[in-house]
Each structure stands twice: as C-alpha cells, then as structure tokens.
Amino acid sequence: QSALTQPASASGSPGQSITISCTGTSSDVGGYEYVSWYQHHPGKAPKLMIYDVSSRPSGVSDRFSGSKSGNSASLIIDGLQAEDEADYYCTSYTSSGTWVFGGGTKLTVL
Amino acid sequence: QAHLVESGGGVVQPGRSLRLSCAASGFTFSHCAMHWVRQAPGKGLEWVAIISYDGTSEFYADSVKGRFTISRDNSKKTLYLQMNSLIPEDTAVYYCARNPYGDYYFDYWGQGTLVTVSS
Numbered sequence: 001q002s003a004l005t006q007p008a009s010a011s012g013s014p015g016q017s018i019t020i021s022c023t024g025t026s027s028d029v030g031g032y033e034y035v036s037w038y039q040h041h042p043g044k045a046p047k048l049m050i051y052d053v054s055s056r057p058s059g060v061s062d063r064f065s066g067s068k069s070g071n072s073a074s075l076i077i078d079g080l081q082a083e084d085e086a087d088y089y090c091t092s093y094t095s096s097g098t099w100v101f102g103g104g105t106k107l108t109v110l
Numbered sequence: 111q112a113h114l115v116e117s118g119g120g121v122v123q124p125g126r127s128l129r130l131s132c133a134a135s136g137f138t139f140s141h142c143a144m145h146w147v148r149q150a151p152g153k154g155l156e157w158v159a160i161i162s163y164d165g166t167s168e169f170y171a172d173s174v175k176g177r178f179t180i181s182r183d184n185s186k187k188t189l190y191l192q193m194n195s196l197i198p199e200d201t202a203v204y205y206c207a208r209n210p211y212g213d214y215y216f217d218y219w220g221q222g223t224l225v226t227v228s229s
Contacts, residue, residue, distance in 0.1 A: 001172050036214075038155070045219040048215060051213070051214075051217075096169070098157065098169050099157040101157055103154045
C-alpha cells in the first residue's frame with residue numbers, strides 16, 4: 001500500500017492555470033476509473049472536488065477538472081483564485097479492496 | 111444534507127485502547143459504506159478502513175490491520191472505530207467519511223476528532 005506520488009508543492013498567480021499530478025501503479029490509478037481529488041484547508045473537513053477521474057460534484061466550480069492517462073492522474077485548476085490555496089490530495093481504489101492517498105500537494109496562490 | 115460528527119478522541123497511553131464514534135444524520139445511513147481516514151500532525155491524509163453498508167465486509171490499511179476494528183450500528187446511525195494496542199504513530203485527527211452506495215469516493219466528511227498516543 002505505497003502512497004500515490006504527488007508533488008509536495010505547487011504555485012501560481014491569480015488567473016493562471018495549474019496542474020497537479022498523481023502517479024500510482026496498474027494496481028490502483030491505472031487499473032480503475034476510481035481516482036478522486038480532495039481540497040483540504042487546515043482545521044476543516046476535506047472537500048470532494050473530483051470523483052471517478054473527471055466527474056465534478058454539484059456545487060464545485062467548473063474551474064476544476066480531472067483526467068487520467070495510464071498510471072497517472074491530474075487535477076487541473078483554471079483561473080486560479082486566492083480561495084483555491086489549500087492542500088490537495090488524490091486517492092484511488094486499489095486491487096486489494098482498499099484505498100490509497102497521495103502525499104498531498106500544498107497549493108500557493110502568489 | 112449529510113452530517114457526520116466524530117467523538118471519542120483524547121489522550122491515551124501507548125498500548126491502551128480507545129473507541130471512536132461517528133454519528134450520522136441527514137441521509138439513509140444503512141445505504142452507505144463508511145470509511146475512517148486519519149491525518150497525523152504535519153502529514154497527509156491516510157486511509158484507515160472501510161465497512162460495507164450492511165457491516166458484512168471490512169478492509170483495513172496494513173498499518174492498522176489486526177489492531178483496529180471498524181463496525182457500525184445502523185439502528186443508531188453510528189460508525190465506530192475500536193483502536194487497540196495504540197502506538198505513538200497512531201496520533202492523528204481521525205475523520206469519518208461517507209461512501210455513496212456503489213461508488214468509490216468519499217463525498218461527506220466529519221470535522222474529525224484528535225487522538226494523541228503519549229505516555
């Protein structure tokens with residue numbers, strides 16, 4: 001159950017676009033269309049942003065999108081806003097019937 | 111609107127036990143699988159365990175297998191995490207999270223409860 005690989009940090013200016021990657025294996029990210037992404041502000045409950053690789057829950061801005069290719073998934077944020085500054089985590093269902101998270105990416109809006 | 115409230119956290123000595131609870135409201139609890147997820151201080155989120163909607167199936171992270179037990183009481187709309195043989199590495203904020211029926215993600219989360227394992 002090794003954690004998925006995410007960059008520790010990312011940054012961008014307001015209005016820019018940014019992509020956060022999430023790399024796993026054929027036993028998790030590559031084997032299923034069950035990658036989801038969460039936004040986490042310290043001290044608050046994590047918030048679902050993307051599920052099933054690219055689906056967006058009701059109420060989540062369409063500036064957020066997701067994709068997957070092989071064993072890697074990506075979260076794309078268009079038109080960065082100050083409120084997007086948070087930690088972002090990917091997770092995937094695995095062939096063991098468990099879930100695995102990425103190490104998290106701290107997004108800074110400059 | 112689904113609402114989840116964790117309780118039962120606190121300070122406990124290594125080797126001792128603690129039981130966490132997660133009270134659910136605002137949705138049909140018995141229709142949803144439920145997870146526990148934790149976050150150690152300064153670390154990322156770590157998936158801990160899942161229990162099926164009817165309590166007949168459970169899966170655990172290797173780090174807690176054999177020490178933690180997830181359970182639920184659908185009549186009380188409550189999820190539990192029994193934590194035995196606690197070690198300092200179990201120190202974390204523990205979140206419960208809802209898994210919609212037939213899906214593979216966490217759509218609602220509680221605010222978390224802090225467990226500190228220290229002598």
